[in-house]
Amino acid sequence: MSTYYNKVKDYLLNLEYNIIKEDKAEELFVVENPDGGIANLIVDCEDPVLIVEGVLFELKSENPEIYKALLKKNREIIHGAFVLDESGKKVLFRDTLQLENLDQNELEATLNSLEMLLSEYSEEIITYSKL
Structure with missing residues (x-):
C-alpha cells in the first residue's frame, strides 16, 4: 500500500464523503455524498x-448531437470532463490529479466541480439518458 492511500482517505473523510467501499489491495475507494448528488x-x-x-x-443509442453537446460542455467544466467507457455506451465524469503533490484543496476542487456539474446540468443529463 502506498503512502498516498491513507492521505487520500483522510482527505475524503475531512471533506465529509461517505466511504461506502474501500479496497486496500487496489488502493481505491467508492464514495458518496448524497447532498451533492454524488453516488x-x-x-x-x-x-x-x-x-x-x-x-x-x-x-441508449449513438447520437452525434449528444456527443457534440457533451464536448461543448467539457469546455465549461472547471475540473474533470465527460468521457466514454471502453464500450462507448456509458458516459462518465473523470478527472486525474498528480498524487505526489496532492493536497486536500485539489481533491475538493474536483469533487466540487462534479457537484456543480450535476446541479447545473442535471436536466440535460436526464434527457440524454432517455434518448
Whole structure:
C-alpha cells in the first residue's frame, strides 16, 4: 500500500464523503455524498495519479448531437470532463490529479466541480439518458 492511500482517505473523510467501499489491495475507494448528488464515485490511487471517476448515465443509442453537446460542455467544466467507457455506451465524469503533490484543496476542487456539474446540468443529463 502506498503512502498516498491513507492521505487520500483522510482527505475524503475531512471533506465529509461517505466511504461506502474501500479496497486496500487496489488502493481505491467508492464514495458518496448524497447532498451533492454524488453516488458510487470511484477514487483510485494509481500512482503516479489519482483517478476520480463515476458513471453518469448510459447511452441508449449513438447520437452525434449528444456527443457534440457533451464536448461543448467539457469546455465549461472547471475540473474533470465527460468521457466514454471502453464500450462507448456509458458516459462518465473523470478527472486525474498528480498524487505526489496532492493536497486536500485539489481533491475538493474536483469533487466540487462534479457537484456543480450535476446541479447545473442535471436536466440535460436526464434527457440524454432517455434518448
